[in-house]
Amino acid sequence: MSDLRTAINPLFLREEELRQAIELLFFAYRDFTAEPDAILAEYGFGRAHHRVIYFVGRHPDMTVSDLLAILRITKQSLSRVLGQLVDEGFVTQRPGARDRRQRLLQLTEKGIELERQLTERQRARIARAYRDAGAEAVEGFRKVMLGLIDEDDRGRFPPRGGVRR
Amino acid sequence: MSDLRTAINPLFLREEELRQAIELLFFAYRDFTAEPDAILAEYGFGRAHHRVIYFVGRHPDMTVSDLLAILRITKQSLSRVLGQLVDEGFVTQRPGARDRRQRLLQLTEKGIELERQLTERQRARIARAYRDAGAEAVEGFRKVMLGLIDEDDRGRFPPRGGVRR
DNA sequence: CATATAAGTCAATATGACTGACTTAACCGT
């Protein structure tokens, strides 16, 4: 028996470890998006609507440009989705005070309610995983995930100062 | 100043922590798929082709049903993508020996080469993140990611026995 | 033999994304 790959070659372990990470990302993302997708379908929306609702909820008064930079899609792609959300009363726009060319985006009450409904499933999934894994594992998770993200977007995640006491 | 949310309410910290996890997943997946997507575009392929190539490479002689169960898409959706890959000589099929209704899937040399090209970028990204984060963080990452995955698919990830010495 | 299963097919539709070209309004520096 004694498999050459595992018994002798440390490069195989490395390869296996990296492949597992690829699959962890695939399966985690697949399952992480499945629940909200099912809710969205009831509204005739898709995942793109969720992203808009999520980030507008997270950063009220963000501009269209900000949103495009986060989503990394074209404005033509955003246009349909955002237009639908505005038409159906989930998102409102108002001109920027400093720069009146900007359209600052906000969620309506209806939008806030949908955002809450969509995100609470995801939060519950994460809360369970965090609880089961423990605080130390959570720190490791954050570290690795940050390392996977392009450098220019890491600044979105403030370093967590240890709780002073 | 002294923000009510951070200064007093521990539930806000919790909420913030969970939201950050949502965003870590979004940004990590976005950046993780961007590089292979660019390569795939040169072949006229999309992310769905990558998934098929990846999993067939990972599990040679897997059946179409196995693949459908992993990807969680309909066979009609898979059909086009798989058909293209077969037509263009990246994947081959042969009837199962035990059950001749099955079509066992394999990568051709060409398919293996493309798989390698696509996945090596992702492996490099993960290797860098793993190295920067350290072994302990990697363990935490694995624990949390596993917790995010639906229970019925966790068995795909064998527990890592500590290296005996 | 009857039923169930694995795979594939045809048709219609929705969603999310793209490129390219263009407009409108507002800002901003010289």
Add this chain to the structure above:
DNA sequence: ACGGTTAAGTCAGTCATATTGACTTATATG
């Protein structure tokens, strides 16, 4: 005040990924 730039939006065409639903073919299995 003009001219260039930027923010946003629009029109048109295309492509990839996915869906539902109905059906066929071949093979397996009780």
